[in-house]
Amino acid sequence: xxxxxxEFVLNEYKSSSSEIGSFLFDEKKYxxxxxxxxxxSLSHKIYYKxxxxxxxxxxxxxxxxxxxxxxxxxxxxxxxxxxxxxxxxFKNSDFFVLEDSGKNINSYIRKKDATQEIIDFYVSKAIDAxxxxxxxxxxxxxxxxxxxxxxxxxxxxxDLEDSFDSSIDLKTLQFxxxxxxxxxxxxxRAKVEVNYIEFIDKYIENTKNYDFKNRLQKLASKFxxxxxxxxxxxxxxxxxxxxxxxxxxxxxxxxLKENDK
Numbered sequence: 001x002x003x004x005x006x007e008f009v010l011n012e013y014k015s016s017s018s019e020i021g022s023f024l025f026d027e028k029k030y031x032x033x034x035x036x037x038x039x040x041s042l043s044h045k046i047y048y049k050x051x052x053x054x055x056x057x058x059x060x061x062x063x064x065x066x067x068x069x070x071x072x073x074x075x076x077x078x079x080x081x082x083x084x085x086x087x088x089x090f091k092n093s094d095f096f097v098l099e100d101s102g103k104n105i106n107s108y109i110r111k112k113d114a115t116q117e118i119i120d121f122y123v124s125k126a127i128d129a130x131x132x133x134x135x136x137x138x139x140x141x142x143x144x145x146x147x148x149x150x151x152x153x154x155x156x157x158x159d160l161e162d163s164f165d166s167s168i169d170l171k172t173l174q175f176x177x178x179x180x181x182x183x184x185x186x187x188x189r190a191k192v193e194v195n196y197i198e199f200i201d202k203y204i205e206n207t208k209n210y211d212f213k214n215r216l217q218k219l220a221s222k223f224x225x226x227x228x229x230x231x232x233x234x235x236x237x238x239x240x241x242x243x244x245x246x247x248x249x250x251x252x253x254x255x256l257k258e259n260d261k
Contacts, residue, residue, distance in 0.1 A: 006090060013095050022100070029100035030089065035064035038161055053219065054176045055183075059141075060163040065093050071161040072096055081136045084129070084156045086149075101158065102151025106184065109145060114190040122150065123185065127199055129155035130177060131206040139173035144184035175215055178203055186245035196252050213256055220253035227251050 005025060012023050012032055020033045040048075040058035048056050062070060068091075078085045086101040108114065108122045126148050133140055140147070141162035149156045164173060185194050204212055220227070229235055230247035239247075 009090055009095075009097050031086070031098045031100060032095055033098065034095045035068040035093065036161075037064045038062045038067045038163070051222070053222070054172055054215075055179055055219070057164060057168060057172070057176055060165055062161075062163065067161045068093070068096060070163055071159075074160045078133075078138065078157065078160070081138070083133055083136060083138070084154045085160075086156055086158065098158075100151070101156035102149040104146050104158075105148045105150060105155070106144070106146040106187070108150070109185070109188055109190075112189045114188070114192070116192045119188060119190065119192055120195065123194075123199060124202065125150065125155050126181065127203050128206070129157065130181060131203060133157065134174045134177070134207050134209070137170065139170060140177045141173070143177040143181045145181065145187075146184065171209070171211075174207075174209065175212055178209075178212065179216070179219070182249060183246070186242060186249050188245075189241075194249075196249060197256070200256070216253045217256045220250045220256075223247070223250050224254060227254060 008025055009023075009030075009032060012021075013034070016032065018034075019036055020031065022029055022031050024030075038059050039061040044056060045058050047053075048058055072088055072091055075085045075088055079087075084101075086098040088096055089099055090097040105122050105126050109119050111118075123145075126145060129148060130140065130143055133143075140157055140160065141164075142159050143157075147157065147159040149158055182196065182199070185196070185199075188194060200213065200216070204210060227247050227250055230239060230244065236244065
């Protein structure tokens with residue numbers, strides 16, 4: 001990379017207080033991401049030990065430098081597998097710089113005026129991207145809609161710093177990916193119906209992870225009492241919209257059938 005670019009990003013790093021931020025250089029957009037450690041809180045680990053929910057699988061504890069190296073290495077591995085990721089154009093022990101890969105999927109589907117067609121389009125594209133990652137025997141680690149971006153008709157994966165204990169098998173991490181993505185859809189604010197069953201079937205058909213439907217139903221059954229309570233009118237009026245949509249999703253998951261299409 002040209003010396004003037006290196007000088008520019010070093011100044012950008014020093015002057016920015018944000019962990020992640022964008023900037024323009026020669027009329028091209030880039031993102032600077034500072035090294036940051038990854039770890040789960042003690043309470044997080046305790047809850048996981050007690051309930052064994054894939055959703056709260058603790059992330060591996062890494063120093064800021066270890067997390068930076070892990071993410072940059074994973075970006076290169078994904079690139080070799082033709083999984084769309086932004087290019088790393090500069091890296092040192094404090095931060096790295098990525099080419100812009102478009103707006104995140106969340107920004108499209110969370111708009112209050114988003115139409116059914118728009119939501120279905122971007123969710124479907126995102127599921128295709130997650131399927132491609134999983135079919136290459138990989139996992140994302142944080143596959144929420146905010147960590148998938150769209151540019152030039154491609155969905156890119158970003159924020160890949162999370163890793164997990166070697167005792168956690170790949171299928172569990174892929175299940176966690178898909179679950180996190182489904183949960184991120186509960187943030188949709190437009191008054192449309194999210195076609196969860198259609199999206200679940202699309203994922204399963206494309207990955208052949210046939211056991212995931214049963215795993216989703218089994219997980220939802222652990223929330224059965226809370227699902228029922230969320231439907232009580234007196235309780236419901238105290239719940240935020242995000243919480244109501246969360247339990248709506250889990251009710252759908254609880255009622256999944258093997259022949260749902």
